[in-house]
Amino acid sequence: MGNVLRFLYGKCCRPTTSDESLGPHGVSASTVGVSALARDLFQFEITSQVPEGLSRHVVSSKKAQANWYRKLVEAWRESKPPPRTPEEAARLVIGTLKRHQKADIEGLLTFYGLPLPHTLVELSTVVPTSLPEEVQFELQTLPVDAKAVADGDTITVYVSTADSRESTIVPSNVQLAAVERTRARAAKNYAKADMIHKEIIESGYRVLNLQNEEILARKYRIRLRGIDAPESSMPYGKEAKEELTKIVQGKCLRVLVYGQDRYGRCVGDIYCNKVFAQEAMLKKGCAWHYTAYDQRTALATWEKEARAKRVGLWALSNPEKPWEWRKARRECR
Structure with a gap:
């Protein structure tokens, strides 16, 4: 065969x-x-x-x-x-x-x-050829590690500092630390190299080894715009995280950033191999359309389709809205 x-x-x-x-x-x-x-x-x-x-x-x-x-x-x-x-x-x-x-x-x-x-769902492969007016900036990420997926609507990504946007904003102390780390490793002083790397990480950067090449990269936490997935401890929370992992693992992402939330995360749309991640999550019943923060009709339609098919979390007898679940727990404290 x-x-x-x-x-x-x-x-x-x-x-x-x-x-x-x-x-x-x-x-x-x-x-x-x-x-x-x-x-x-x-x-x-x-x-x-x-x-x-x-x-x-x-x-x-x-x-x-x-x-x-x-x-x-x-x-x-x-x-x-x-x-x-x-x-x-x-x-x-x-x-x-x-x-x-x-x-x-x-x-x-x-x-x-x-x-x-x-x-089974059909996903569109249409991606923006120009940036929408509301977009503040765009990220082209390095391949995403599975451990970087926190839950069904949040991931951590890294962007190479060789990127034209990033290269102009790397703090001087991070640049110097990266050079010192390279020297320490060349001298086989790995304890010192590890200590320096911790300082780099605390500054919001990391040195990644990709295909035997060390790359200094900046860390971004991304909150998927317009959807709200079940929290990890909620029913279907594990499945939602696994689905997002399948979409992004090992792939380079295109992220259109619209702003920041109160936790300092970039709120953005994610495209992966021409697939719109939010569309996939909604059509597969892995997330709710977060109408309090996003009024896009396409997202509402995709959630409605999943509800009608009773796929994913919609197969549950009484799925709870994540924002209500979080509110109830805050009030119990």
Whole structure:
């Protein structure tokens, strides 16, 4: 089926540690999804056997299941590029098996932990070609680390001081400290280098190592404009954080900054690989439209679509507004 499928198969079949729980088809929870489907398609080519346990999720016979896998093997081979995300894998399954029973398609997707048809969303790829009048400045960030995502509407980003805007505003003490740190490391005085780096961090900067190159970068905390995601300790808070992480992890972002909030965070719109992050979060039911601070009709429409589909937090029986949740806790203090 090709190198990509074999690569995913190899990842999927790595030994499972004793503290990892197994998924329904015998792989660890961390490999459920695209790699697990790739593994089973690869195995089917060799053995013509469908995975054990699938029959508990679908209604059709083993013979019918084998027919699905033959079709999926062919579809995967012809897809260019092959599926790499859960959404792409789900679309391939749905498109390939569209003439089969709904219960079978949904059962197969559930078996692999892939998104169900009603939860898939279409995202626009239109990004501003010129800055809106209200934008104060624009940031082009370095790749985002997963640990930088605080929750479903707040992330920390870094911008290289080589950026034209940043280069003119780096404090002289930070510039000197960066030079001294480099000298300390060259002399293998790592204790001194670490001490200097702490001073740099306290000034709002950090030295990042990207592809074996050290880059002095400025830190920005970004609050996504116009949405309010559940807090981490609220129902669906963990899922909202995970969704935003999937959107931004490892990617360079374009951030249009409109101002600051009372916590000193930059309030902005985030674009990632031509995807508008706020649109993705709203359409997937991971956030509310924050109408108290943003009246954009598009955001209201995206929230309404997610509510109608009952996806994400809208599948909860009585989702609580994050701003009301925070207010209630302030009043209890």
